[in-house]
Amino acid sequence: MSINTALSIAINALQVNQLSISVVENNIANMNTEGYCKQRVDLGTRHIDGAKATDPHSLVAQNAGVQVKAITRYSDEFLTEYYRKETSELSFLSTESEIANHVVTLLDEMSSGGQSSLSTALDEFYSAAANLQQSPADITARTDYIEKANKFTIILNSKYKDLTSYRTNLVGDGTESSMEASKIADNVNKANSLLEDIADLNKRIISSGTVGSAANNLYDQRDAMLTELSTYLDIKTSISENGVASVELNGLDLVKHTTVTGKLTMKANYQTADDVRVTIGLVNENGEVVNSNINDRIKGGNIGAILQMGGPSSPQLTVQNAIDMLDNLAIGIAEVMNEIQTRGWIEQADGTYAPDPNATSFAMSLGKDENGNVILASPTEKIFVSRDGATFINAGNISVNNNLRNNLYGISAAMVSADESDFTNTVIIDGEVGKRYTFVDEASRTLVGNGKAMGEVLNTRIATTNQHLNGLSPENYLMSGISKIGVQAESILNQQSSQEAKCEAIKSQLLNETGVDLNEELMDLVRYQQAYQASARVFNTCTDLLNIILNLGA
Amino acid sequence: MLTRTTSSQMSNSLIKYMAKTQDKFNKLSTQLATQKKITSITDDAVAAKSILTAKKDINLYNGYITNMTNAQYELQAVEDTINGTNKQATRALDIAMMASNGPYSDVELSAFKQEVEGIVQNIKTYGNTNYTGSYLFSGAATLTQPFELQDAPAQTFKNNGDGTYTKSVADEEGNITTYTMENTGTPESPVWQTTITKPDSTTETRATTADDWKTENTRNIIYNGSTETRQIVIGAEGLEETISVTGDKLFGKGSITTTAVFDPATGTTTGTVTSSGEEGLLSSVAKLAAALEVGDTDAMGSAMKGIQTGIEHIAESKTNVGLTLNRFDTLTEAYDNNIMNLTELRSSLEDADLTTLITEWLQSQYALEASYSLSSQMMSISIMNYI
Numbered sequence: 001m002s003i004n005t006a007l008s009i010a011i012n013a014l015q016v017n018q019l020s021i022s023v024v025e026n027n028i029a030n031m032n033t034e035g036y037c038k039q040r041v042d043l044g045t046r047h048i049d050g051a052k053a054t055d056p057h058s059l060v061a062q063n064a065g066v067q068v069k070a071i072t073r074y075s076d077e078f079l080t081e082y083y084r085k086e087t088s089e090l091s092f093l094s095t096e097s098e099i100a101n102h103v104v105t106l107l108d109e110m111s112s113g114g115q116s117s118l119s120t121a122l123d124e125f126y127s128a129a130a131n132l133q134q135s136p137a138d139i140t141a142r143t144d145y146i147e148k149a150n151k152f153t154i155i156l157n158s159k160y161k162d163l164t165s166y167r168t169n170l171v172g173d174g175t176e177s178s179m180e181a182s183k184i185a186d187n188v189n190k191a192n193s194l195l196e197d198i199a200d201l202n203k204r205i206i207s208s209g210t211v212g213s214a215a216n217n218l219y220d221q222r223d224a225m226l227t228e229l230s231t232y233l234d235i236k237t238s239i240s241e242n243g244v245a246s247v248e249l250n251g252l253d254l255v256k257h258t259t260v261t262g263k264l265t266m267k268a269n270y271q272t273a274d275d276v277r278v279t280i281g282l283v284n285e286n287g288e289v290v291n292s293n294i295n296d297r298i299k300g301g302n303i304g305a306i307l308q309m310g311g312p313s314s315p316q317l318t319v320q321n322a323i324d325m326l327d328n329l330a331i332g333i334a335e336v337m338n339e340i341q342t343r344g345w346i347e348q349a350d351g352t353y354a355p356d357p358n359a360t361s362f363a364m365s366l367g368k369d370e371n372g373n374v375i376l377a378s379p380t381e382k383i384f385v386s387r388d389g390a391t392f393i394n395a396g397n398i399s400v401n402n403n404l405r406n407n408l409y410g411i412s413a414a415m416v417s418a419d420e421s422d423f424t425n426t427v428i429i430d431g432e433v434g435k436r437y438t439f440v441d442e443a444s445r446t447l448v449g450n451g452k453a454m455g456e457v458l459n460t461r462i463a464t465t466n467q468h469l470n471g472l473s474p475e476n477y478l479m480s481g482i483s484k485i486g487v488q489a490e491s492i493l494n495q496q497s498s499q500e501a502k503c504e505a506i507k508s509q510l511l512n513e514t515g516v517d518l519n520e521e522l523m524d525l526v527r528y529q530q531a532y533q534a535s536a537r538v539f540n541t542c543t544d545l546l547n548i549i550l551n552l553g554a
Numbered sequence: 555m556l557t558r559t560t561s562s563q564m565s566n567s568l569i570k571y572m573a574k575t576q577d578k579f580n581k582l583s584t585q586l587a588t589q590k591k592i593t594s595i596t597d598d599a600v601a602a603k604s605i606l607t608a609k610k611d612i613n614l615y616n617g618y619i620t621n622m623t624n625a626q627y628e629l630q631a632v633e634d635t636i637n638g639t640n641k642q643a644t645r646a647l648d649i650a651m652m653a654s655n656g657p658y659s660d661v662e663l664s665a666f667k668q669e670v671e672g673i674v675q676n677i678k679t680y681g682n683t684n685y686t687g688s689y690l691f692s693g694a695a696t697l698t699q700p701f702e703l704q705d706a707p708a709q710t711f712k713n714n715g716d717g718t719y720t721k722s723v724a725d726e727e728g729n730i731t732t733y734t735m736e737n738t739g740t741p742e743s744p745v746w747q748t749t750i751t752k753p754d755s756t757t758e759t760r761a762t763t764a765d766d767w768k769t770e771n772t773r774n775i776i777y778n779g780s781t782e783t784r785q786i787v788i789g790a791e792g793l794e795e796t797i798s799v800t801g802d803k804l805f806g807k808g809s810i811t812t813t814a815v816f817d818p819a820t821g822t823t824t825g826t827v828t829s830s831g832e833e834g835l836l837s838s839v840a841k842l843a844a845a846l847e848v849g850d851t852d853a854m855g856s857a858m859k860g861i862q863t864g865i866e867h868i869a870e871s872k873t874n875v876g877l878t879l880n881r882f883d884t885l886t887e888a889y890d891n892n893i894m895n896l897t898e899l900r901s902s903l904e905d906a907d908l909t910t911l912i913t914e915w916l917q918s919q920y921a922l923e924a925s926y927s928l929s930s931q932m933m934s935i936s937i938m939n940y941i
Contacts, residue, residue, distance in 0.1 A: 109606060136696070138686075518936050
């Protein structure tokens with residue numbers, strides 16, 4: 001073995017340790033990089049083959065110093081995959097929780113004072129009914145009653161609008177334009193972009209080989225993307241021997257080898273019977289439809305949560321459930337109050353009311369006879385109608401009949417026991433002269449202090465027989481609905497909290513296994529530095545030896 | 555096996571724990587600022603439901619109490635009116651007793667008559683009491699004035715002083731027909747003839763009839779109100795209470811007819827008072843006034859009985875009003891107790907206990923400060939300081 005060989009070993013050692021130091025430096029630099037996995041230099045002895053086994057000189061000459069066998073990346077595919085699965089669930093719950101919280105905030109029944117709360121508006125409505133029961137002919141009491149009813153409808157309309165807008169923000173309203181601007185579109189686009197990037201990284205990993213620092217960085221990037229993708233969808237990944245990651249979604253291939261085999265597409269569903277606003281499908285790399293509807297396959301991640309919360313009514317909490325609750329409240333209260341307002345009367349084709357031959361109880365409003373005396377008269381209008389003239393009432397269009405607001409006498413505060421023959425169709429003055437029914441018996445006409453219809457209204461505060469309100473009073477129905485939403489929202493929040501702890505524990509484990517520890521790196525740094533210094537000393541010694549030899553003949 | 559603990563994991567955990575401590579601190583700060591344990595339904599959905607239910611029930615009971623309070627004012631107005639009516643009725647009864655126990659001079663009787671007539675008007679005014687735009691005693695016909703005293707067209711009789719007598723009879727339109735009776739015979743053997751002058755000034759003469767010497771004046775006490783009472787809801791399951799006293803029972807209605815018959819032979823007038831319809835307080839006092847006018851002691855006696863019955867009705871109505879007011883008081887007290895219990899329940903669920911909260915808030919503050927301090931120290935511990 002020559003001095004030159006020793007020099008060569010020393011130079012090689014300097015290079016290897018320098019490289020090791022650079023790996024340590026890279027680790028330290030990336031110690032806070034999300035998803036970065038610590039890299040370790042695996043050293044091995046370098047030797048030259050061909051030595052004679054009987055010649056000790058030849059055997060020593062085999063030792064050629066040190067070499068980098070590999071740069072190992074600290075990773076745990078099993079744990080990482082488990083973390084992704086749980087992350088997907090956490091994202092699902094976090095998004096669900098965020099949406100549920102927003103729904104609860106929009107319903108806002110807990111705020112003290114609560115001028116905008118439905119329960120306060122209902123309480124005021126019933127108080128006004130009680131006043132009207134005591135003073136049925138008093139125009140102020142009538143004004144208060146109708147205005148409190150109006151306030152209730154305005155709050156109901158406003159909450160309906162807030163909730164429907166929110167659902168539109170989540171999944172659109174069934175039209176392409178609203179879908180494109182919705183939250184689900186953002187998430188689907190981001191997921192598609194990640195799928196493309198993952199396929200591209202697969203390609204680059206194949207080109208760069210499976211080992212080495214460059215490949216490790218690509219793995220890190222791809223793993224980070226897979227983890228990010230798991231926040232959108234409940235994906236499953238598998239890594240092949242050549243380091244290529246395949247991605248599937250509950251049995252559907254999304255990325256295979258270097259190709260995106262399942263890109264997400266969206267289709268807006270306008271007015272579908274099941275009220276699903278958007279359908280997510282899959283297309284292959286050629287744009288051909290692989291699956292036209294995978295909504296049921298997406299059970300996790302942000303997209304799963306948005307699909308569920310923005311979906312149709314369901315036993316689970318959805319925005320539509322809250323809208324349905326408000327709709328039922330609107331329909332229920334309209335049906336109950338309109339029934340009392342027009343009890344015993346049948347609406348005619350011309351909009352007037354005639355006595356029901358089978359009725360024994362009749363709601364009566366007020367009018368004026370030809371002498372200007374205030375008398376009991378048949379009702380003229382329903383109290384709750386749809387604002388836009390639609391044939392159905394919901395929380396968005398319910399309003400107080402403006403005709404009643406303009407003719408307060410039209411409110412039926414009285415309820416009488418009578419039959420059809422007790423009435424006559426005669427001239428009544430209520431703003432303009434027209435014909436309405438009043439009692440044949442003149443004395444009965446004067447019973448304008450009868451407030452029994454308001455008594456009926458007040459009794460609905462205890463219970464109703466309305467199917468939309470499940471037989472409950474409007475206040476109890478509202479409370480029951482809000483409580484149910486609250487319990488579901490709280491449950492989601494608790495699940496999210498528990499899932500956060502679970503993910504945190506897995507992440508800690510993952511960071512412990514794959515993360516960078518500064519002390520460890522510094523120790524390595526010292527080790528490699530010492531080895532470098534020692535190698536440099538060997539280099540100096542060899543130089544000295546060479547100098548001695550060169551000076552032998554001097 | 556020693557578990558590898560990395561700097562990344564340590565900093566990650568520290569940040570998470572700090573965030574949690576900060577979140578708790580913020581939550582406690584919000585509770586302290588609002589003094590409410592539960593500010594959102596998701597804080598505790600079950601407790602929130604109880605809070606909302608308590609709030610709804612408190613509103614419900616407050617509604618019933620407000621109903622009863624408003625009705626109480628109205629019933630107190632009814633009670634005041636009944637008391638006033640009672641005083642008037644008692645005075646009328648006193649006068650009736652005095653008058654029937656005579657003798658009194660015509661002047662005294664006239665004074666009695668004038669006072670009783672005043673009482674009739676006062677009782678009518680009480681009967682027509684209007685409270686906040688509604689007549690108290692009209693039952694459900696709250697806009698209809700309940701009582702009306704309607705005197706039928708007057709019939710008068712006059713001694714002309716020249717041996718002739720004139721009876722004037724007005725019809726519904728106020729047109730007057732006069733009957734003039736004149737003796738065409740001798741004082742010993744009188745032959746009476748009646749000349750009738752009609753509103754159109756045509757005259758007709760005929761023999762005088764017995765009716766020509768008779769005048770009949772009728773006063774109708776009309777009740778225009780309703781017998782239907784008004785009710786208010788004062789509790790669950792349709793619990794109602796009547797809040798009006800109808801005037802027909804309390805004041806009565808009917809007709810009083812005063813008949814005066816002149817006897818030309820003696821030159822005296824005999825008067826009788828009869829009544830028809832339901833005899834109530836107002837009609838009895840009116841009957842007394844008429845009886846005093848014509849000195850009909852029998853009628854005074856029957857009017858006295860009628861007034862006594864009327865006073866009994868007043869007492870009965872007063873008792874009923876009192877019972878209703880008592881019921882309102884009892885229910886109000888019960889509802890107040892319910893409200894108090896519900897308020898306590900709501901408060902126990904919703905309101906923060908300041909002592910506990912401040913203690914927790916301080917603990918949380920210490921924990922937060924400790925975590926800041928600990929974190930900075932832990933993060934600065936590194937082998938880097940020793941090499």
